[in-house]
Amino acid sequence: MEIEADHLLDEVEMLLEGGVGIDSIFVDLLAPAARKLGEFWEADACDFVDVTMGLWRLQEVMRELAMRAPPVSQALLQSPTALFAPLPGEQHGFGALMLQEVFSRNGWNSDVLLEPRKGDLLGAVAETGYDLLGLTISCDCPSDALSDLIAAIRGVSRNPSLQIFVGGNMINARPCIANEIGADGTAPDARSAVVLAEAKILGSRPFGQVTF
Structure with a gap:
């Protein structure tokens, strides 16, 4: 939880360069990390501020990745x-x-x-x-x-x-x-x-x- 968002992003970029997809980064890396923060909170291993800051850093990484590779437009299709x-x-x-x-x-x-x-x-x-x-x-x-x-x-x-x-x-x-x-x-x-x-x-x- 002491690692800053830009350092986390550097680690993620290495995974992307190795061929890991952005969706996999979201689901298989960032989401489990967020769940682990919740487990730390439930076990009293960290306080509310720690959880909030940790989630904020994960959210910053997700936003940065989303901006770099926005979703493909589905404008011509009847999207749900x-x-x-x-x-x-x-x-x-x-x-x-x-x-x-x-x-x-x-x-x-x-x-x-x-x-x-x-x-x-x-x-x-x-x-x-x-x-x-x-x-x-x-x-x-x-x-x-x-x-x-x-x-x-x-x-x-x-x-x-x-x-x-x-x-x-x-x-x-x-x-x-x-x-x-x-x-x-x-x-x-x-x-x-x-x-x-x-x-x-x-x-x-x-x-x-x-x-x-």
């Missing part, structure tokens, strides 16, 4: 739409940013909300008919509260067929929670989430290629 956000009340949005970037690179028209209030989230799905909403849940939250939130989202969604995926540390520890709270699916990482979303939402309709 997705919105990603952390659970209202959570301050860390690295997971949502990661999902937004990976889905964009796989042909989705995706948006992200950071540090949303419940009203922000409900307003977004009421205004735009997203195909998919992905919520990242890092901290423990009562199942009843999550069920109520998902029910509220469905109640106002402009798209009555909106698919809601949940993920993050809490869900990864107990994937069965996704079904219990009324979500449509969960995946352990962004790569798996893209595959699941294509299967559930797009079916056999081609629109692009998964690039992993």
Whole structure:
């Protein structure tokens, strides 16, 4: 956690020069590093400031890579739409940013909300008919509260067929929670989430290629 973002970027550039793809850097390097920070926090091996600074450095690396190699435009195709956000009340949005970037690179028209209030989230799905909403849940939250939130989202969604995926540390520890709270699916990482979303939402309709 003491390494600065530019030093991390130097290490990543060496991997890229060795033939590792940007999507793999996101999913197989940056995302596990973020999860490890969460494990340190849960084990009281670091404090909130350490976690925040560590995630900020990872986020800076991700943004720099995204700027260097932006997603290929899918303007001529009817791209599916997705919105990603952390659970209202959570301050860390690295997971949502990661999902937004990976889905964009796989042909989705995706948006992200950071540090949303419940009203922000409900307003977004009421205004735009997203195909998919992905919520990242890092901290423990009562199942009843999550069920109520998902029910509220469905109640106002402009798209009555909106698919809601949940993920993050809490869900990864107990994937069965996704079904219990009324979500449509969960995946352990962004790569798996893209595959699941294509299967559930797009079916056999081609629109692009998964690039992993």
